[in-house]
Amino acid sequence: MNKKLLAELKEKLEKQKTSIEGQLEKFAKKDEKLKGDWDTQYPKTNGGVGSQALEDAADQVEEYVNLLPIEHSLELRLQNINSALDKIKKDRYGKCEKCGKKIPEERLKIYPEARMCTKCEK
Ligand SMILES: [Zn+2]
Numbered sequence: 345m346n347k348k349l350l351a352e353l354k355e356k357l358e359k360q361k362t363s364i365e366g367q368l369e370k371f372a373k374k375d376e377k378l379k380g381d382w383d384t385q386y387p388k389t390n391g392g393v394g395s396q397a398l399e400d401a402a403d404q405v406e407e408y409v410n411l412l413p414i415e416h417s418l419e420l421r422l423q424n425i426n427s428a429l430d431k432i433k434k435d436r437y438g439k440c441e442k443c444g445k446k447i448p449e450e451r452l453k454i455y456p457e458a459r460m461c462t463k464c465e466k
Pocket of ligand 1: 440441442443444445460461462463464465
């Protein structure tokens with residue numbers, strides 16, 4: 345792989361890393377807040393404030409449940425990005441982790457954190 349492309353991909357990866365970490369930070373904070381709200385919401389709804397309080401609590405639970413897979417996939421992407429950046433450092437970037445062949449540059453341009461070639465990914 346030529347150095348220019350490698351530098352471009354590295355920059356892309358670093359940008360993605362910053363962006364994902366920013367998103368995860370929001371989730372983490374939100375997560376904390378939701379946990380805090382759990383304790384305060386339940387006594388309120390049990391106290392019979394009405395169906396609105398119950399709905400609000402249900403919404404929050406739903407939001408939390410919806411966020412979990414997103415958070416998980418962001419974490420996974422971050423892991424792949426970190427691993428790709430590590431490989432760039434060690435001069436091992438662009439090789440398939442399974443078959444050891446070169447990952448096509450076209451694939452890396454679209455998906456720079458790819459760990460495997462298209463064949464092995466399937
Ligand atoms: Zn492969």
